[in-house]
Amino acid sequence: MYKEFFGLRANPFNVNPDPRYLFLTRHTEEALACLTYGIQSRKGFVLLTGEVGTGKTTLINKLLEWLRVQQVATAFVFNSRLNVPQFLDYMMADFGIPSDSRSKSQILLRLYNWLLDRYRAGETAVLIVDEAQGLSDELLEEIRMMTNLETFTEKLLQIVLVGQPELEQKLRQPNLRQLRQRLTLRAKTYPLTPEETRSYVAQRLRIAGWNGQAIFEPESLVAIHRYSCGIPRVVNLICEHCLVSAFVDQQRRVTASVVEVVARDFDLIDNPVSGVALSSEMDSSSESLPRGAATPPFANAPAIRANKNTGVDADSPKASLSNPREDQAPASRVTSQPATSQPGLDTPISPLAAGNFAASPAPVTPFIAHRDSAPEPASAPPSPPQNSPAATSTERFDLVDALKTLANLADRLREPEQEVPKERKI
DSSP, rough: OHHHHTSSSTTTTSSSGGGGOHHHHHHHHHHHHHHHHHHHHTOOOEEEOTTTTTHHHHHHHHHHHHHHHOOOOEEOOOOOOOOOHHHHHHHHHHHTOOOOOOOOHHHHHHHHHHHHHHHTTOOOEEEEESSSSGOHHHHHHHHHHHHHOSSSSSEEEEEEEEEEEHHHHTTTTTGGGGHHHHHHEEEEOOOOOHHHHHHHHHHHHHTOOOOOOOOOOOOHHHHHHHHHHTOOHHHHHHHHHHHHHHHHHOOOSSSSHHHHHHHHTTOOOOSGGGGGOOOOHHHHHTTSSSOOOOOOOTTTTTOOOOOOOTTTTTTTTTOOOSTTGGGGGGGHHHHTHHHHHHHHTSSSHHHHHHHHHHTTGGGGGGGOOOOOOOOOOSSSOOOOOOGGGGGGSSSSHHHHHHHHHHHHHHHHSSSTTTOSSSOOOO
């Protein structure tokens, strides 16, 4: 419907597992190499797992395409809701092995003789079972027994089990430990990264005959990855309906607002795929940033407002380090002080800057008390002098004078054998 409008020859975002559209990421290349190596080396059992929609079946179809070119006999079982006799019948039919008998022993005997003939001819056979997480324990044990069809040195039948992460959980059962030990190679598929999502969309458009004119805006690609969580199947779903919506509105470009409407229609905003919840805090923090920009590390951190005496929020744990004597005062005095109105101190500052400012006077703190005096008990902190700035909330605290006082204390500490007073009135 929209192919001519966007200058495409084919539908680029079909959800069918077409091997022509296989997008090779680093993980996909590793998985494909693992599968081909296991088959060529006659390892016996190979396991491929991945989350729903991450391209397992597309990868298997690409493997089957390569095996047919190599003239390797294959049997592909895509329905796991079978019992043992049904599974054996389907496998024999897909291998092309005629079997008139319904006896299990006769079926296994014909299979063994057929595999020996292929082995003598220098060939092998591959059995691929998709959706293997739905196999019963009895059928999994029957598949394991097929690996006993072997010579002294090599396996006659190569088996590839493909399934969701639940398959790995099932294989951890004690009654399936024999099968788990025979899994010589394991491969996995993963969701796409933001960069891979952009390349994935571009590749599918290019294969479909894209002329190079921009269809998806950069902000829309960011939104597509956010709502799909990098799952290729969901990326296809969103892109397909975005193109339809843009065609209906006669828009040549897909914007982020179109993606948001499609994501809302498919309930992907409040219920993202792959079990990864998108928190409202992340959404709210990202709205204040330029579209496509990454969220800075401190975007979700609360702003710290300068306190009257310390320059740090009174609730911050660093507030007790900024004033040597105020850290011994009761907490009620500190939190009840109003915010200062001095220029430059009543604006929110970043946590990084606040931390550096609050930590600067900290090295002086251990030297306020006399080195021969006993430490004051924490249960009964001394009250400040009556003429101290902290005694009344109306007096102002001069930060410059405090810094000068700290500098004078540092100079006096460098003098030999000179005592520092326990308390300094400012």
